[in-house]
Amino acid sequence: MKIVTGNDLKTGAVTWWDGAAWSLHVNDAMDVGDHSADIIAREEAARRVVSAYVIDASSDVDGIRPAHIKDRIRALGPTVRLDLSLKPADPAAGTWVI
Amino acid sequence: MYVYDQYDQAMVDARVAEFRDQTRRRIEGTLSEDKFRPLRLQNGLYLQLHAYMLRVAVPYGTLSSAQMRVLGDIADKYDRGYGHFTTRQNIQYNWIKLEDAPDILADLAKVEMHAIQTSGNCIRNISSDHYAGATPDEIIDPRPYAELLRQWSSFHPEFLALPRKFKIAVIASETDRAAMRLHDIGIRMVHNDAGEIGCAFYVGGGMGRTPMIAPLLNGFVPLDHLITYAEAALRVYNRYGRRDNKYKARIKILVHELGIDEYRAQVEAEFAHLQTQGIEPPIAELERIKAYFVDPTFETGLSDAIDLSNADFARWVRANTAPHKAPGYAIATISLKPLGKAGIPGDATADQIRTMADLAKAYSFDELRVTHAQNIVLPHVKKADLFALWQGLVAADLATANLDAITDIIACPGLDYCSLANARSIPVAQKISERFAASAKQDAIGELKLKISGCINACGHHHAGHIGILGVDRKGTENYQLLLGGSEGADTSLATIVGPGFSEDGIVDAIEKATNLYLAKREDGERFLDTYRRIGMAPFKETIYG
Ligand code: SF4
Numbered sequence: 017m018k019i020v021t022g023n024d025l026k027t028g029a030v031t032w033w034d035g036a037a038w039s040l041h042v043n044d045a046m047d048v049g050d051h052s053a054d055i056i057a058r059e060e061a062a063r064r065v066v067s068a069y070v071i072d073a074s075s076d077v078d079g080i081r082p083a084h085i086k087d088r089i090r091a092l093g094p095t096v097r098l099d100l101s102l103k104p105a106d107p108a109a110g111t112w113v114i
Numbered sequence: 115m116y117v118y119d120q121y122d123q124a125m126v127d128a129r130v131a132e133f134r135d136q137t138r139r140r141i142e143g144t145l146s147e148d149k150f151r152p153l154r155l156q157n158g159l160y161l162q163l164h165a166y167m168l169r170v171a172v173p174y175g176t177l178s179s180a181q182m183r184v185l186g187d188i189a190d191k192y193d194r195g196y197g198h199f200t201t202r203q204n205i206q207y208n209w210i211k212l213e214d215a216p217d218i219l220a221d222l223a224k225v226e227m228h229a230i231q232t233s234g235n236c237i238r239n240i241s242s243d244h245y246a247g248a249t250p251d252e253i254i255d256p257r258p259y260a261e262l263l264r265q266w267s268s269f270h271p272e273f274l275a276l277p278r279k280f281k282i283a284v285i286a287s288e289t290d291r292a293a294m295r296l297h298d299i300g301i302r303m304v305h306n307d308a309g310e311i312g313c314a315f316y317v318g319g320g321m322g323r324t325p326m327i328a329p330l331l332n333g334f335v336p337l338d339h340l341i342t343y344a345e346a347a348l349r350v351y352n353r354y355g356r357r358d359n360k361y362k363a364r365i366k367i368l369v370h371e372l373g374i375d376e377y378r379a380q381v382e383a384e385f386a387h388l389q390t391q392g393i394e395p396p397i398a399e400l401e402r403i404k405a406y407f408v409d410p411t412f413e414t415g416l417s418d419a420i421d422l423s424n425a426d427f428a429r430w431v432r433a434n435t436a437p438h439k440a441p442g443y444a445i446a447t448i449s450l451k452p453l454g455k456a457g458i459p460g461d462a463t464a465d466q467i468r469t470m471a472d473l474a475k476a477y478s479f480d481e482l483r484v485t486h487a488q489n490i491v492l493p494h495v496k497k498a499d500l501f502a503l504w505q506g507l508v509a510a511d512l513a514t515a516n517l518d519a520i521t522d523i524i525a526c527p528g529l530d531y532c533s534l535a536n537a538r539s540i541p542v543a544q545k546i547s548e549r550f551a552a553s554a555k556q557d558a559i560g561e562l563k564l565k566i567s568g569c570i571n572a573c574g575h576h577h578a579g580h581i582g583i584l585g586v587d588r589k590g591t592e593n594y595q596l597l598l599g600g601s602e603g604a605d606t607s608l609a610t611i612v613g614p615g616f617s618e619d620g621i622v623d624a625i626e627k628a629t630n631l632y633l634a635k636r637e638d639g640e641r642f643l644d645t646y647r648r649i650g651m652a653p654f655k656e657t658i659y660g
Pocket residue numbers: 526527528529532533534535536567568569570571572573574
C-alpha cells in the first residue's frame with residue numbers, strides 16, 4: 017500500500033494522512049493509491065502539513081508497517097526513548113522497528 | 115568570559131524580531147516553505163525525524179552558569195526535559211515547536227546566546243580547546259582569538275553563501291583536544307623564533323564523505339594579520355570552491371585539487387591585495403576582547419593534596435580530572451556517558467543541566483565548557499572542593515568515571531533522531547557500553563576513543579576514532595562498518611575500514627575481539643592506538659573475521 021506522511025507545520029509532529037485529516041498514529045493511515053501528489057499539494061498549500069511524502073507500507077493484523085526503518089522510527093519515536101514514543105507502555109515497541 | 119557590547123546585543127535582538135516576523139508569516143501563509151526553509155535554517159531550526167530541532171551556538175564551547183541554567187530551563191519549558199550536547203560543542207533540542215522557536219531565541223538572547231550560523235553554508239560556530247585558559251600546556255588562552263574570529267565571521271556578508279559549510283577551530287597547545295586538523299581551517303597559536311605569538315594556519319581538513327587531514331598553509335601569521343589572512347583564505351575558497359557538486363564543495367577538495375602550494379600562492383596574492391584594504395581590526399580590539407578572558411582570581415598557597423580514601427571518588431579523580439595551571443586547582447570533566455542503557459551520549463536532563471550550572475557557580479568560577487566529545491568541563495576547581503563537587507555529581511547521576519575510556523563514546527543522534535541517518539548510533543553505543551561497563555575491564559583497556567556516526571556525514575567523528583563505527587544502509591537494514599586507527603590528537607590520523615560490515619550485535623562482538631587482541635599484544639605503556647600502529651591492521655582483521 018501507499019501511505020502519506022509529513023510533519024505538522026506548527027508543532028513539527030509526525031503525522032499520517034487518514035483520508036480526511038492528519039493523525040499522529042500510523043495505524044490510521046489510509047492507502048492513497050496513486051493520489052499522493054494531489055493530497056500532498058493540497059495539504060501543504062493549506063499549511064496543514066510540511067515536508068509530506070509518500071511511502072510504501074504493508075498492512076496485516078498488527079496494523080500498518082512502513083517499509084523502511086526510517087519511517088518505522090518516525091511512526092514510533094526514538095527507539096532509545098520509548099518513554100517519549102507513542103507506545104511508552106509497550107516494552108517490545110522498539111523491536112517493532114527492526 | 116566575553117560579554118556582549120551594544121552591537122552584539124543589538125544584532126542578536128534584531129535577529130529575534132526578524133525571525134518572529136518570518137515565523138508569523140509562515141504560519142499565516144504569506145511565506146512558503148521554500149522561502150521559509152533557508153530562513154529557519156539560518157536560525158538553527160531544522161526539521162528532523164520527529165519534530166523541529168533547534169541547534170544553539172555555544173561559542174568555543176564556553177558557557178557561564180547563568181547561560182547553562184537557561185539551557186536547562188529551555189529543555190523544560192519548550193522541549194521534553196532534555197538537551198543533547200554535540201560534537202561541535204553546541205546543544206540541540208529535539209522536540210521544538212515552530213511556534214515556540216522565536217520565544218526560545220528571545221530567552222537565549224537575554225543571556226547573550228543565539229542559534230545564528232549553526233546551519234547553512236556559512237562559517238559555523240568556532241570551536242576551541244575545552245581546557246583553554248586552564249591547562250598548563252597552552253602558550254596562551256586561544257579563546258580571545260576565537261572570539262575575534264566569531265565577531266569577524268558573524269553576518270560577514272561575503273561569507274554567508276559559501277560553496278559549503280565552513281568550520282574553524284583555534285587551539286594553543288601541543289596537545290590537540292579540538293581535532294584542529296580535521297577542520298576547514300585549523301589555527302594553532304604558536305611562538306616564532308623571536309618569541310612572538312602568532313597563528314599557524316592549517317587548511318582543508320575535514321571528516322565526512324572524503325576525510326582529509328589539513329596540511330600546513332602558513333606556519334606563522336602575525337596576530338595583527340589574523341583576520342586579513344583568514345579573509346584571504348576564505349576568499350580563495352569562495353571564488354574557486356565548487357558549487358556544482360555538493361560532495362565536492364568543501365575547501366578540502368579545492369585544496370586537494372589545486373595542491374597546497376598553488377592554494378597557498380593564491381592566498382598570498384589575495385592577502386597582499388587585502389593588506390592594501392585596511393580590513394584588519396585594530397589590535398586594540400583584540401586587547402579589548404582579551405580583557406574578558408583574564409584568569410579568575412585563583413587562591414594562592416593551596417595544597418595539591420586530595421584525600422582519596424573514598425574508592426569511588428578516587429576512581430573519578432583519576433579518570434575525570436586533569437592538571438590545572440594554578441597550584442591547588444584541577445580541571446574536572448563531567449561525563450555525559452552513563453554506563454550501559456542508563457543514558458544517551460551527550461544527553462542531559464533539564465535538572466542535570468541546571469545542576470551542572472549550580473556546581474560551576476559553586477566550584478568553578480561560574481564557568482563551564484562543552485567538549486567535542488560531548489562532555490562538560492568545569493575548568494577551575496579547587497582540589498579541596500573536588501570531593502564536594504563529586505558528591506553533587508553523584509546525586510545527579512553525573513559521576514561516571516570513564517573519561518577517554520571505551521565507554522566514553524562519541525555517538526551522533528543517528529537514525530533515532532536524524533533524518534539524514536542510515537543507521538542508529540545510540541543503541542550501538544549503549545550495547546558497547548554495557549559490554550565493557552565493568553570497571554576492571556575498562557581500566558585494563560585504558561584510553562580508547564570510540565566514535566560512532568549514523569551516516570557518512572561523520573558527525574560522530576568515526577574517522578578520528580581509535581575505533582570508529584559507521585552506520586550504513588544495506589538494502590534497508592542497518593549495518594555497521596568497523597574502522598581502526600584514527601586519532602584527532604597531535605598525531606592526527608584517519609581510521610581505516612577493517613572489512614565487511616556487521617549487524618548491531620556483530621559490531622559489539624567485533625570490538626570485543628579487537629580489544630582482546632590489543633590486551634594480548636600490547637607492550638608496556640601502549641594504548642590501543644599505539645598497539646594498532648605498531649602491529650598494523652592484519653592481526654586485527656584476522657582476529658575479527660577469522
Ligand atoms: S553523522 Fe549522519 S546520522 Fe549522524 S547526526 Fe550526522 S548526519 Fe545525522
